[in-house]
Amino acid sequence: MIHLRALGSLDLRHEDGRALGSVLAQPKRFALLAYLAVSPGFHRRDTLLGLFWPESSDEAARASLRTALSVLRRSLGEGVVAGRGNEEVGIDPGRLWCDVPAFEQALAAGELERALEIYRGDLLEGFYIPEAAGFERWLEERRTELRQKAAEAAWRLVGREEQSGNATAAVQWARQGVALAPDDEGALRRLIALLDRTGDRARALRAYEEFAERLRQEYEIEPCPETQALIRAIRARDSIPPAPAAPTESLPEIPVLPRTVAEDALVEDAARDRNASPDPASAQPSRGTLAGGLWLRTQTGGRRRAVAGATLALILALAALVYLPGRHASQVAAGSVLPDPAEGSAVSSIAVLPFADMSAERDQEYFADGMAEEIINALTQVEGLRVVARTSAFAFKSSDTDVREIGRTLGVRTVLEGSVRKSGNRVRVTAQLISAENGYHLWSQTYEREVSDIFAIQDEISRAIASALTGRFLGSGQLRIARRVTDNLVAYDHYLRGLHFLYLGSVEALQKAAVYFEQAIAADPGYALAYAGLSDAYVQFPTLGIMPATEAHVRARTAAHRALELDETLAEAHAALARVQLEGDWDFAGAGRSYQRAVALNPGFATRFRYPFYLVTIGQLDEAIEVMRQTVALDPISVTARSRLGLILYYDGRYDEAIEQLQRALELTPMDPFAHWYLGLIYTQQRRFDEAIEELQTAVALSGGSPLVRATLGCAYARAGRTEEALEIRDELLSRTSHLYLRPQGMVFLLSDLGERDEAFRWLEATVADRSILPFVLTSEPLLNPMRQDPRFRRLLEQEGLR
Secondary structure, eight states: OEEEEOBSSOEEEETTSOBOHHHHTSHHHHHHHHHHHHSOSEEEHHHHHHHHOTTSOHHHHHHHHHHHHHHHHHHHOTTSEEEETTTEEEEOTTTEEEHHHHHHHHHHTTOHHHHHHHOOSSBTTTOOOTTOHHHHHHHHHHHHHHHHHHHHHHHHHHHHHHHTTOHHHHHHHHHHHHHHSTTOHHHHHHHHHHHHHTTOHHHHHHHHHHHHHHHHHHHSOOOOHHHHHHHHHHHHOOSSOOOOOOOOTTSOOOOOSOOOHHHHHHHHHHHHHTTOOSOGGGGOOSSOEETTTEEOOOOOOSOOSOOSSSOTTTHHHHHHHHTOTTSOHHHHHTTOOOOOGGGGOSOEEEEEOOOEEOOTTOOOHHHHHHHHHHHHHHHTTSTTEEEOOHHHHHTTTTOOOOHHHHHHHHTOSEEEEEEEEEETTEEEEEEEEEETTTOOEEEEEEEEEEGGGHHHHHHHHHHHHHHHHTTTTSTTOOOOOOSOOOSOHHHHHHHHHHHHHHHHOSHHHHHHHHHHHHHHHHHOTTOHHHHHHHHHHHTTTTTTTSSOHHHHHHHHHHHHHHHHHHOTTOHHHHHHHHHHIIIIIOOHHHHHHHHHHHHHHOGGGGGGSOHHHHHHHTTOHHHHHHHHHHHHHHSTTOHHHHHHHHHHHHHTTOHHHHHHHHHHHHHHOTTOHHHHHHHHHHHHHTTOHHHHHHHHHHHHHHTTSOHHHHHHHHHHHHHTTOHHHHHHHHHHHHHTOSSSOOOTHHHHHHHHHTTOHHHHHHHHHHHHHTTOSOHHHHHHOGGGHHHHTSHHHHHHHHHTTOO
């Protein structure tokens, strides 16, 4: 039976887990399948023509429909797409399971928990078919209908749990109900009341703040009087006092943006604790102060080296707090005596979630992501603090997952979350540290300043906090404020945009990343971090077929060296140079030294670059696997980390273990081309050719037609005895009809499997000469095993110092 998931993440696969990526890669055909599966029964062809091909002539539309149905039948198997007469089409529910009918059937049977387990998000979330207005109207109506049904189910469960006295479970269902119907203010009040009743006053206040902020931004209105009265009643009590915001006299207040409700609550609570007026101006001391009883003399002066964005202003303050998991927030905020370093030496852990973009236009996602990225970078330097890697932390972007569940998933004690709002020339950064054990707020702070002043102000705050806290919480080590920033706001903005696209990793995204890094350098020629980012982009160009290896490596090498000339203490620059030395220069000793230097400068940074592949190259596969397992531990829900672990296990011949990791990666991201590609390579070695070909076809589609991936599909065809199809791929690649550059190592694999051994060696020698084959592929790729016994291969390895 075929399984189709259309609620939330899209997924289409056989019952045994094999993905049908070729159907997913064709949007209109997949949309046709989804429409038939979501709406059980038979549908007239005329209806389908109007939905999907409204602009085509009747003849052309019918031909398109026939082709689409034929492809679906061939891909899914006989009988899945059924017909009734000549004019009606439908899906056989006995051959294809779809989550939408299953969701509605569970609701009808009163199985509410089961229904909400099935409902994982909006119908065909993010899916769009151009020039199919009828389908889009149907899709929006069905999305709304299904979301409303899910919300009603959640609130029915709230009532059921309340009647049974299980308030905690009621809160969880209420949070889901509010997330499904975010404009229902009555539902919000019910959630706030439940949170207050269970003692989670901080989350009740925050739920109100976020709702009020969204109303102001989207509708320019305030919550209704009933909701405001409920919040006033909750704030009147003091069961869980939040930490007061730190007054900072020397950082001038310019109240252009209104203070949020939660900030009002913090100020009033602090004033009440001091038996003072709630007016924050009356509570300011003559010098700057920091929560925790540390008085800091603030300084003024010209702009100095900047801390990137509004970030390290709060790094050390929250670093101090994550070392105090057993203390109540009020003990720190009230000025209690700070603990000895030994007391804070217990293993602590934190996940920095992506900051929310609260700007009116919602166009500052890259800036908000950069904020969290900088905090992660800084915290990885804190000895004894385990910081979850970016990929896993960012998996919770736009998620309403409870912080305690996030803590359990990522294995951390504390979670940092926050928001960024830019309005004109103003920026507001809010951050809060939350215990993942009980959901209580440990610390919060808001910074609101001119955008043009952000660098100098954050530099000043960072140094002040570092001076106060280093040695008392972090032992004798210093949290280095790395020299990897710029005073130029335009350059920083371009850098953040480049970083955003660098992480996406597609052909188009990498090209955009390089452009933005170059624009950052043009704005500030002394911006070392931008040069390191540019090197990271260029070195990936050959693998994706964007540029020949010789040209890409020259550009990457030049950028890495320039970054080091500007700042020799930059871990990212050493890591960028190491990758060029490994993949472009084949200077293995130099790459080892550069990787060691990068790790010494920032030990936590080791999980973000390709150090394990250096270990594979020099024959230390066991150590490479161990490093990758450590990476997975720090990045537990990263598809990239698990895919790379699977690849190295494949290199070591541990196929079953590799398959396990890659299947887990696809559970996280079913559409990841690399996981499908690596699975296809493994199945090829295991002679499971049907599965190999299906996985590799999926990888070709998802990668945008990568020539390298296509060549390995040709290998699977050749080994399966489907020689004509393998020759067709060979001829197609040699003709270079694709706009992408052909990475020659793929031709080495394919020609070898076609029995053209001398021609394969000619290509191999050429790829080694221009460094267009990766050295760890040469040493470890099983596709090259048929060539390894040839004396020419052994001589080539010896000549290059690889054996």
